Amino acid sequence: MEKAVVLLSGGLDSCTCMAVAKSKGYEVYPISFNYHQRHIIELEGARKIAAYFKVPRHLIIETNMDAIGGSALTDSHIDVPEGDVNRKDVPPTYVPARNMIFLSYAMAYAETLGASHVYIGVNSVDYSGYPDCRPEFIQRFQALADFATTATAVQGKKITIETPLQYLSKGEIVKLGVKLGAPYQFTHSCYKGGEKACGVCDSCKLRLQGFAEAGVKDPIAYETGND
Amino acid sequence: MEKAVVLLSGGLDSCTCMAVAKSKGYEVYPISFNYHQRHIIELEGARKIAAYFKVPRHLIIETNMDAIGGSALTDSHIDVPEGDVNRKDVPPTYVPARNMIFLSYAMAYAETLGASHVYIGVNSVDYSGYPDCRPEFIQRFQALADFATTATAVQGKKITIETPLQYLSKGEIVKLGVKLGAPYQFTHSCYKGGEKACGVCDSCKLRLQGFAEAGVKDPIAYETGND
Secondary structure (H helix, E strand, O other): OOEEEEEOOOOHHHHHHHHHHHHOOOEEEEEEEEOOOOOOOHHHHHHHHHHHOOOOOOEEEEEOHHHOOOOOOOOOOOOOOEOOOOOOOOOOOOOOOHHHHHHHHHHHHHHHHOOOEEEOOOOOOOOOOOHHHOHHHHHHHHHHHOOOOHHHHHOOOOOEEEOOOOOOOHHHHHHHHHHHOOOHHHOOOOOOOOOOEOOOEHHHHHHHHHHHHHOOOOOOOEOOOOO | OOEEEEEOOOOHHHHHHHHHHHHOOOEEEEEEEEOOOOOOOHHHHHHHHHHHOOOOOOEEEEEOHHHOOOOOOOOOOOOOOEOOOOOOOOOOOOOOOHHHHHHHHHHHHHHHHOOOEEEOOOOOOOOOOOHHHOHHHHHHHHHHHOOOOHHHHHOOOOOEEEOOOOOOOHHHHHHHHHHHOOOHHHOOOOOOOOOOEOOOEHHHHHHHHHHHHHOOOOOOOEOOOOO
């Protein structure tokens, strides 16, 4: 069985990616990150999702990205915005070079496992503020990855970056996940990192908007209620 | 004063890069990694080199790359070769995607600092076995970096990857470092990670060959002697 590494934050999009990769028949290897993020609680979601899918191993990388800072998610002095989800600038929740760092670890893991694919839940429709979620970023990452490892640059193997959510709206993502049986009850999207989702940060607003568009009830609990 | 991030392992090449970046007039910000490497002692070298150059800050990233494994440097079950430094295959000391991971962190740090340059001591002359030390890798990393961060992809700033050692022989690197006053007495190159360098691993052999070519005495101590 071919193997796929899946970047699993514990949020809605990465949970959907897990379901997509499973539906394609891959043996799925999730990789998650404790990067000292404000919403470290998302890792509990990641653990539950990994367990739900009965994966052979759930790799958790530990790293002190808060020592670099520069983001509301890794520096407690920068506030999480309560959200204009249609803003066009880069929001303060952008974490410098995060997807480049995470995808590089995923490539290392794919090489060691002999995996042929790496899944990442980037999306450029509903929330295009992050530069490292755009198709051009992924294309250039792929071009780099093809020259960066022994597997790809010397042995001629291909490790393909898959972005099944790239062009879907949040509503379409929810519909896809529901269809594939993604366990959204275990996901955590809120940037504030409380036990219940805040319902007002950018990430919560976008998520609620997605469930509303899909006509599906969000199974997680919100401080603000979700009926 | 313009800022430059320098990838500082604590070895000969990265110490030379520090000296080169300083000689160009940059305010130099070294970044080092505790990735649970066998030769973790190299970090002591990095700390001494950083102190010698009186840097504003020495960032040390901690990360459990040994959880990925796949290398003699992060998996104690894989032996460090005692070396044919002219081998043409990829040696077992290759660490999957290491330079992609390290350069990605350096980009994050450069973005947060507002640095204009990132120095890395890759070299493709004497030891071309590692795929992620080749010029094509660096060119593709640069193409990715230009699209990966808010600074480069949105604000139009350039963060340039500098590889001053790319085409130098080990002997030429030593001559350059000596000319610029690089504190080689603090460097650690041996893959085995003992207090004294072993003198027989690939990294030691290549280093000794470099000092011999340059006609300079290596200031560090070897188990095998170095006269």
